[in-house]
Amino acid sequence: METTQDFSSQKFPKQERLTSKKTIEELFSKGSSVFVYPFRLLYLPKPFGSSHLPSHPQVLFSVSKKHFKKAVDRNLIKRRMREAYRLNKRELLQAIPTHQLPASVALIYIAKEKIDFATLQKKLKTIWLRLVNNA
RNA sequence: AAAGCAAGCCGUCUUAUCGCUGCUCUGCUCCGGCAGAGGAGAGGAAAGUCCGGGCAACACAGAGCAUCGUACUUCCUAACGGGAAGGCAUUCUGGCAACGGAAUGACAGAUAGUGCCACAGAAAAUUACCGCCUUUGUAAUGAGUACUGAUUAAUGCAUAAUGACUACCUAAAAAUAUUCAUUUAUCAUUCUUUAUUAUUCAUUAUAAAAGUAAGGGUGAAAAGGUGCGGUAAGAGCGCACCGCCUGGCUGGCGACAGGCAGGGCAUAGGUAAACCUUACGAGUUGAAAGACCAAAUAGGCUGGCAUAGCAAUGGUUAGUGAUUAAUAAAUAAUGAGUAGUCAUUAAUGUUUCUUCAUUAGUCAUUGCUAAAGGGCUGCUCGCUCUUGGCCAGCGGGUAGGUUGAUGGAGUGCAGCUGUGAAGCUGUGCCUAGAUAAAUGAUAAGACCUUUUGCAAAAAAGGACAGAACCCGGCUUACAGGCUUGCUUUUUAU
RNA sequence: GGCCUCAUAGUUCAAUGGAUAGAAUAGAAGUUUCCUAAACUUUUGAUAUGGGUUCGAUUCCCGUUGAGGCUA
Numbered sequence: 001m002e003t004t005q006d007f008s009s010q011k012f013p014k015q016e017r018l019t020s021k022k023t024i025e026e027l028f029s030k031g032s033s034v035f036v037y038p039f040r041l042l043y044l045p046k047p048f049g050s051s052h053l054p055s056h057p058q059v060l061f062s063v064s065k066k067h068f069k070k071a072v073d074r075n076l077i078k079r080r081m082r083e084a085y086r087l088n089k090r091e092l093l094q095a096i097p098t099h100q101l102p103a104s105v106a107l108i109y110i111a112k113e114k115i116d117f118a119t120l121q122k123k124l125k126t127i128w129l130r131l132v133n134n135a
Numbered sequence: 136a137a138a139g140c141a142a143g144c145c146g147u148c149u150u151a152u153c154g155c156u157g158c159u160c161u162g163c164u165c166c167g168g169c170a171g172a173g174g175a176g177a178g179g180a181a182a183g184u185c186c187g188g189g190c191a192a193c194a195c196a197g198a199g200c201a202u203c204g205u206a207c208u209u210c211c212u213a214a215c216g217g218g219a220a221g222g223c224a225u226u227c228u229g230g231c232a233a234c235g236g237a238a239u240g241a242c243a244g245a246u247a248g249u250g251c252c253a254c255a256g257a258a259a260a261u262u263a264c265c266g267c268c269u270u271u272g273u274a275a276u277g278a279g280u281a282c283u284g285a286u287u288a289a290u291g292c293a294u295a296a297u298g299a300c301u302a303c304c305u306a307a308a309a310a311u312a313u314u315c316a317u318u319u320a321u322c323a324u325u326c327u328u329u330a331u332u333a334u335u336c337a338u339u340a341u342a343a344a345a346g347u348a349a350g351g352g353u354g355a356a357a358a359g360g361u362g363c364g365g366u367a368a369g370a371g372c373g374c375a376c377c378g379c380c381u382g383g384c385u386g387g388c389g390a391c392a393g394g395c396a397g398g399g400c401a402u403a404g405g406u407a408a409a410c411c412u413u414a415c416g417a418g419u420u421g422a423a424a425g426a427c428c429a430a431a432u433a434g435g436c437u438g439g440c441a442u443a444g445c446a447a448u449g450g451u452u453a454g455u456g457a458u459u460a461a462u463a464a465a466u467a468a469u470g471a472g473u474a475g476u477c478a479u480u481a482a483u484g485u486u487u488c489u490u491c492a493u494u495a496g497u498c499a500u501u502g503c504u505a506a507a508g509g510g511c512u513g514c515u516c517g518c519u520c521u522u523g524g525c526c527a528g529c530g531g532g533u534a535g536g537u538u539g540a541u542g543g544a545g546u547g548c549a550g551c552u553g554u555g556a557a558g559c560u561g562u563g564c565c566u567a568g569a570u571a572a573a574u575g576a577u578a579a580g581a582c583c584u585u586u587u588g589c590a591a592a593a594a595a596g597g598a599c600a601g602a603a604c605c606c607g608g609c610u611u612a613c614a615g616g617c618u619u620g621c622u623u624u625u626u627a628u
Numbered sequence: 629g630g631c632c633u634c635a636u637a638g639u640u641c642a643a644u645g646g647a648u649a650g651a652a653u654a655g656a657a658g659u660u661u662c663c664u665a666a667a668c669u670u671u672u673g674a675u676a677u678g679g680g681u682u683c684g685a686u687u688c689c690c691g692u693u694g695a696g697g698c699u700a
Contacts, residue, residue, distance in 0.1 A: 010154065011155090012154070012155075013155090017571085019570085019572090020535090021534095060571065061571095070601085072600055074601095076575095079575050079576070080576070082154095082155090082575085083575070084576090086153085086155095087154090087577085117576070
């Protein structure tokens, strides 16, 4: 496991995604949030004294069905968000010291219209910096 | 060639980099996975969830009722509210017509019953009302006839009066008769006008009775339609044609069509996407169903150890009592003896032993109970707080995982059967399988569309839309392109 | 994923299949007032949408769109 500490990897395997229903519920009920248009970011810090150190947070991307009725649009935005995170993962993770990394992060798309990939990337970086300052 | 309509088909492509999810192979592994290579990875509607089926769990003797759905016929199909072929109706259209063509149709039943049909209208379904017609009564008006009265005029083998003549008689006269005249009066007839009465006819009004359903401004809809006859007036009352109903016949598997005979038209208005009737069908719930594996945790269960209580049995220990036997010392008595001392006895004491009883403890076994301690009030009940252990096994089961779950009522081609939907045979082909949920992002190019532009080129954009167990349909959305057929127009030969 | 309900003026609601679709309130204009408020008068709907049944549809039936709810 320690060998996968390599930040240079642009991979985004399943361990780095948030899949557990329970932790999602916990995140949405207890997590603190940061808001930068067009995102809202929910995060949950690591449980105190947990022995095993995850090298990366578990991330979840979400788009509201109310704002985007069609599944095609939701899929497109989620894919763009995922790519933005994946391609900038190294930079983003190095910005935060390892012990301060949140355990789980939910990235929620708030805007009501589609945004192109470049600006999406920029906004993702700014909201991540806000998260760093808050933590 | 262009345009329109219809049917069918396709529905962006290529490369690079970085990724995502399965599959196969190889290697490594701490057996959880990891690495490398190869190859695969959204649709015609994947959508809506409107029908139907598979599959699964539960329910279920059978039948009926209720509820829901379907509704021209025959066929196709696993099934269907889908499809095919037909029938009928409506609309449009070609044609002089016969006869076609196209589109649409929730297209069973209103002659089983109930309900509703606003406004208008006589009336919305029983027929009633008005009206028409006939008869009768009454009234009025008009006409005719008759009677009566009045009136006017005319007429008269009428009457009377007067006069004359004649006859008779006579003195004369009167009277009588005849004839004539007169015109007065009366009467009669006719006519004019008028009145009354009666009657007849007509009209009107009114009342009653009978007939009738042709007509009655309306309305979406008015009790078969049109014509002729017929009638007091009318009426299928009769007849012709059309429509309707009934029953045979012929053709068709059938829906139905054709024709014949009869009924004379009624229990016949519309509405069943009003209730309803008839026939047929439907058990309920959905893959987040269901099946399996299974951490952690927990007053689940079982066993063992430990704990607390109660009861019984047995063992053991101790005490007490009784009993039996033994017994040293002390005490008492007796004897020997001055005494010490010695001996004997004692229903006395002590100790030990046997047996029995009882009490207490402890142990074991068995059975039962789980509680115990504290607080609130002294007790009971009640409430409340603390403790309620350790080990092993088992069961259910949470997180999680596996499965269900992707090759099938699949599809291209050919042949055969069938009008066709479709079926059968042969042969070839195909292969998404995610699970907070992959199938992408970026860059470059090609293709297409739009805008600007003479052009070159530039800019913007790439339809509708994303599998979630699977399949058959239906519905809805859709830029653009291709093929075929039909129609129209233009050009050329 | 599955199931159910609803849609009427700007807003909140009403309506038996029967016709100009009402009520309250808001908005606009006017009257009143020195001005405002209050009061009074007038005005504002393609009944979400497209079809069908019916003589006639807000109402009945079908399709589409949107909103809300239930289930796990």
